[in-house]
Amino acid sequence: MNEVCFKNLDKKKCYSLKVYEQSGGYSIWRKILKGELTPEEIIDELKASGLRGRGGAGFPTGLKWSFMPRNASMQKYVVCNSDEGEPGTCKDRDILRYNPHAVIEGMAIGGFVMNASVGYNYIRGEFMEPFKRFEGALKEVYKAGLLGKNIGASGVSFDLHTHLGAGAYICGEETALLESIEGKKGQPRFKPPFPANVGLFGQPTTINNTESFASVPEILSQGGQWFADIGVENSGGCKLFSVTGHVQKPSNFEVPMGIPFKDLLEMAGGIKKGRKLKAVIPGGSSTPVLTAEVAMEMTMDYDGIEKAGSMLGAGSVIVMDDSTCMVATLTRLAHFYYDESCGQCTPCREGTGWLYRVLKRIMDGDGKADDIDLLLGVSDKIMGNTICALGDAAAMPVESFLRNFRPEFEYYIKHGKSMVKG
Amino acid sequence: MISNQAKKQIDVWVAKYPIGRQSSAVMEALKIVQAENENRLSADIIQAVADYLDMPSIAAQEVATFYENYNHKSVGKHTIRICHNISCMLNGADDLVKYLEKKLGVKTGKVTKNGLVNVKKVECLGACVGAPMFQIGEQYYENLTKQKIDEIVDNLK
Ligand SMILES: Cc1cc2nc3c(=O)[nH]c(=O)nc-3n(C[C@H](O)[C@H](O)[C@H](O)COP(=O)(O)O)c2cc1C
Numbered sequence: 177m178n179e180v181c182f183k184n185l186d187k188k189k190c191y192s193l194k195v196y197e198q199s200g201g202y203s204i205w206r207k208i209l210k211g212e213l214t215p216e217e218i219i220d221e222l223k224a225s226g227l228r229g230r231g232g233a234g235f236p237t238g239l240k241w242s243f244m245p246r247n248a249s250m251q252k253y254v255v256c257n258s259d260e261g262e263p264g265t266c267k268d269r270d271i272l273r274y275n276p277h278a279v280i281e282g283m284a285i286g287g288f289v290m291n292a293s294v295g296y297n298y299i300r301g302e303f304m305e306p307f308k309r310f311e312g313a314l315k316e317v318y319k320a321g322l323l324g325k326n327i328g329a330s331g332v333s334f335d336l337h338t339h340l341g342a343g344a345y346i347c348g349e350e351t352a353l354l355e356s357i358e359g360k361k362g363q364p365r366f367k368p369p370f371p372a373n374v375g376l377f378g379q380p381t382t383i384n385n386t387e388s389f390a391s392v393p394e395i396l397s398q399g400g401q402w403f404a405d406i407g408v409e410n411s412g413g414c415k416l417f418s419v420t421g422h423v424q425k426p427s428n429f430e431v432p433m434g435i436p437f438k439d440l441l442e443m444a445g446g447i448k449k450g451r452k453l454k455a456v457i458p459g460g461s462s463t464p465v466l467t468a469e470v471a472m473e474m475t476m477d478y479d480g481i482e483k484a485g486s487m488l489g490a491g492s493v494i495v496m497d498d499s500t501c502m503v504a505t506l507t508r509l510a511h512f513y514y515d516e517s518c519g520q521c522t523p524c525r526e527g528t529g530w531l532y533r534v535l536k537r538i539m540d541g542d543g544k545a546d547d548i549d550l551l552l553g554v555s556d557k558i559m560g561n562t563i564c565a566l567g568d569a570a571a572m573p574v575e576s577f578l579r580n581f582r583p584e585f586e587y588y589i590k591h592g593k594s595m596v597k598g
Numbered sequence: 599m600i601s602n603q604a605k606k607q608i609d610v611w612v613a614k615y616p617i618g619r620q621s622s623a624v625m626e627a628l629k630i631v632q633a634e635n636e637n638r639l640s641a642d643i644i645q646a647v648a649d650y651l652d653m654p655s656i657a658a659q660e661v662a663t664f665y666e667n668y669n670h671k672s673v674g675k676h677t678i679r680i681c682h683n684i685s686c687m688l689n690g691a692d693d694l695v696k697y698l699e700k701k702l703g704v705k706t707g708k709v710t711k712n713g714l715v716n717v718k719k720v721e722c723l724g725a726c727v728g729a730p731m732f733q734i735g736e737q738y739y740e741n742l743t744k745q746k747i748d749e750i751v752d753n754l755k
């Protein structure tokens with residue numbers, strides 16, 4: 177436990193440059209500055225590590241970095257996604273607060289590999305404490321002469337800046353995030369072109385999640401194989417899981433991929449007293465909900481969660497006990513997506529509104545017998561028909577809540593009240 | 599319209615972006631002027647920011663209305679931004695919203711008569727392990743109970 181991003185968590189002032197360097201921090205960056213590492217070697221290690229993007233989509237990081245046209249002469253950028261806003265997700269906040277230097281070093285390494293001399297860390301606007309920590313860490317590294325132009329006459333340049341959000345979940349979508357850094361509304365772009373070709377300010381850009389960047393220095397220090405061996409096949413390394421909801425001790429846990437869900441639940445102190453596990457959303461609000469029976473058999477890795485019928489997403493494990501009304505819970509999520517849809521595509525803009533209004537009507541006791549079919553029909557029309565994945569994210573919970581807990585919805589429609597006594 | 603102090607703060611942000619890309623700083627610029635203007639924006643202020651950053655005022659307006667952190671009407675001195683999303687809801691956020699409404703004698707979205715506080719329900723603030731939670735100003739308050747809320751809210755000045 178706590179081997180990578182949370183390595184120094186129990187040390188005093190774990191966020192300081194001193195503590196970071198005492199535990200081997202910036203040794204990879206210093207090697208790079210001395211010309212002892214090539215971009216190809218780094219990409220090979222990352223590929224061997226099996227590190228997959230921690231922002232939700234799980235795309236292999238080494239492969240992503242290899243897509244950048246590193247030899248093209250134009251300005252390129254690396255961007256870190258610290259917009260963390262997926263309901264149930266709260267790990268990047270702790271990485272920024274407790275290990276900002278790992279993010280900085282990871283981004284700098286990325287800058288070197290992709291030949292991008294400038295980076296931006298997009299931090300959600302509400303994260304003022306993490307923002308200040310990160311800014312403090314930046315000051316320390318600049319003072320130590322580890323960032324800037326032609327650093328220590330190495331020929332390597334890397335400047336890193338922060339950009340703050342202003343309250344919009346959609347800016348976590350990588351192209352909306354780029355629009356936002358450009359000082360625009362956060363509306364996702366059509367792809368292609370992909371950011372690796374046309375990204376920030378029209379230049380080639382690679383975007384990674386905070387946890388992805390923060391994992392890179394330790395992977396390169398200990399070796400790709402070391403990291404891969406911590407996890408299981410197809411899911412290298414360890415991962416931060418935010419375990420929240422009806423557990424005794426909600427917390428972020430950095431644990432090996434492949435750990436059984438039931439062990440993770442136990443680490444979080446188990447279900448609240450006198451209650452029974454009812455449902456689990458394993459990867460953040462956008463991933464399908466699972467029943468207790470299925471969850472208790474599941475292992476926490478990409479394939480294990482997929483086999484159980486959901487997705488690892490951002491590793492945000494939302495635990496619900498038998499006091500939970502699934503109708504009320506889904507209604508809250510539907511409201512969220514309706515609120516956060518950027519409004520660009522009709523199926524998402526209209527569909528999320530429909531989903532919310534129909535669920536609200538059920539909650540208000542005005543549900544109609546065919547409302548369940550209506551909900552399924554609307555989510556089906558959203559799925560796969562939108563510019564960005566928010567549409568799917570809004571549709572997937574609906575489908576899975578109805579599939580797994582349909583009788584609760586039927587009861588609510590028939591009786592105008594919840595069948596769950598809270 | 600924009601104080602020199604604010605201009606200085608805005609310039610720090612402008613310097614982060616490539617030459618000619620100063621409009622990237624519009625999000626922070628709007629926050630900075632909003633803070634100087636009783637926590638709200640007006641058409642004139644948005645125009646002033648647009649002028650200062652040499653960008654079309656419609657573009658600044660779009661930003662000011664797209665993002666949630668900008669206010670276009672009076673919000674009082676403090677906004678209690680209480681998360682009502684899933685992890686907080688599972689931990690009693692709805693009860694706490696009601697408690698706050700009763701305690702302060704206002705519905706969410708309205709400002710108390712003395713102009714001091716307004717309560718706003720917001721989406722996940724990325725602190726779900728500390729649910730239920732709210733934010734006042736820059737500060738997060740986690741693992742809230744009614745008693746804790748009393749202590750925090752009674753001390754707002
Ligand atoms: C609606 C929406 C919200 C997202 N929010 C985030 C987020 O807050 N943080 C994040 O890292 N990725 C988020 N993503 C995923 C990003 O688009 C992108 O895949 C990710 O940042 C890439 O980094 P990775 O490869 O390291 O995971 C979101 C995607 C969508 C569609």
Ligand code: SF4
Pocket residue numbers: 346363364516517518519520521522524525562563564565566567
């Ligand atoms: S799917 Fe929704 S959030 Fe995404 S671009 Fe379309 S309207 Fe905007």
Ligand code: FES
Pocket residue numbers: 263264265681682683684685686687721722723724725726729731
């Ligand atoms: S759900 Fe309330 S902070 Fe995340």
